Amino acid sequence: MSRTTLDLWVGVFVAMGIAALFFLALKVGSISGSEIKSPYTLSAHFDNIGGLKLRAPVKSAGVVVGRVEQIRYDNERFQAEVVFMVDGRYKFPVDTFANILTSGLLGEQYLGLDPGGEENVLKPGDVIKKSQSAVVLEKLISQFMFGKAAEGEPAPAK
C-alpha cells in the first residue's frame, strides 16, 4: 500500500475518532463546568438534609441555577450547613426560601430556591435565613400514623 493511501486511511480514522469524541461530549453528555458562569457562593442551614449529595443541582422554578459545593455539620447550631454555587447571572432576593426537594418519587434530591419579594438581593457569601428541611419518609409515615391514632382515640370515649 502506498504511503498516501495509508495516510488517507489514518486521517479518516482519526477524524472519525475525534467526531465520536465530540458526539459523546456534546450530544450524549453535557459539559457541566461551563454551564455555571461566574458563580458566587451562598449558604443555608437545614435541620435535616436527607439524602442531599455534593454536586446536587440547585434549582429555581425548575431551572438549574447552581450546584451544591460543600455540606458540613455545624456543631454550634446542631444543623447541617450547605454551601452552594449560584450562576452569576441570577440574583435572588434576601428573603429567598431554600428547600430540599426530591425530583419525582424516587429521584435525586436537589436544593430548591423560592425567591421572595424583597428589593435587596443576596450578595456573595450571604446566608439564606429561611430554609425547609428534607422530607424524611419515615417521619412523614409516623406523623400520619400518630395522627390516625389520635383521631381514633376520642371515639370510644363518646
Added chain:
Amino acid sequence: MGGVFRKLGSIAIDAIWQLGFITRFFWLVLVYSGQSFTRLHLTIREMYFSGVLSLLIILVSGLFVGLVLGLQGYEILQRYGSTEAMGTMVALSLLRELGPVVAGLLFASRAGSAVTAEIGLMKVTEQLKAMDMMAVSPIARVVAPRFWGGVVSMPFLAALFSTMGIFGGWLIGVVFIGVDDGAFWGQMKAAVDFRYDVLNGVIKSFAFGVAVALIAVFEGYDCVPTAEGVSRAITRTVVSSALAILALDFVMTSFMFRGL
C-alpha cells in the same frame, strides 16, 4: 518442605525480575520515542495496522453490544415503568465500562496479537539483531512506533465503540420498541456528565491502550526465538492484556466512581 519454599521463592523472584524488566523496557521505549517521532510515518503506518484495520470489528461489536443493551435494558426498565431511562442506562454503561473494556479486549486480540507476532518473527529471523549491527536501534525503529500506534488508536476506538453502541441502543429503543425519541436523548443528556463520565472513560481507554501496547511489544521482543516461542508469546499477550485490562479497570473504577 524446603522444596515448596524454594519453588515459591523462585516464582516470586521470577515475577519481580519480569516486572523490573518490563519497567526498564517501558523506559527504553519512552527514551527512544523522540528518535522514532522524527520519522513519524512509521507511527502512522502502525496506526493504520492497529487502528484502521481494527475498525470493522470494533464498530460491528459496538453495534451488537448496543443492541443487546437496548433489549436487556428495556426488559428490566419496563418492570419499573421507566423505559425513558433507557438512553441513560445504555450511555452510562457504555461510556463508563463497556466501551473502554470491550474495545480494549478486542484491541488486544485483534491488534496486540498481530504486533507480538510481527516483532516475534522479526526476532526469530534475526532482523532485530541485523538492525542492531547496522547501528539502527530496533526499539526506535520497530518497537516505539508500534507502541505509540496502539496508544493513540485505543481512545479513538473506544469512543467509536461507545458511539456505535449508543446508536444500537437507540435503534432498539426508539426505532423498534418505540421509546420516545426526545426522552431517550434528553434523559441521557441530563444524566451523563462530560467530566465525570465521558472524560473518565477516555482516561480509562488511554490507560488500557498503554497497557495493551506495552504488553504486546514486550512479549514480542522478549519471546523465545523459535516457532513455539512466538506462538506462546502471542498467547501470553492476549491473556495478560485481558487480565491487565480487567484488573486496571477495577482499580480505576474504584478511584473514579465512588458515588462521591
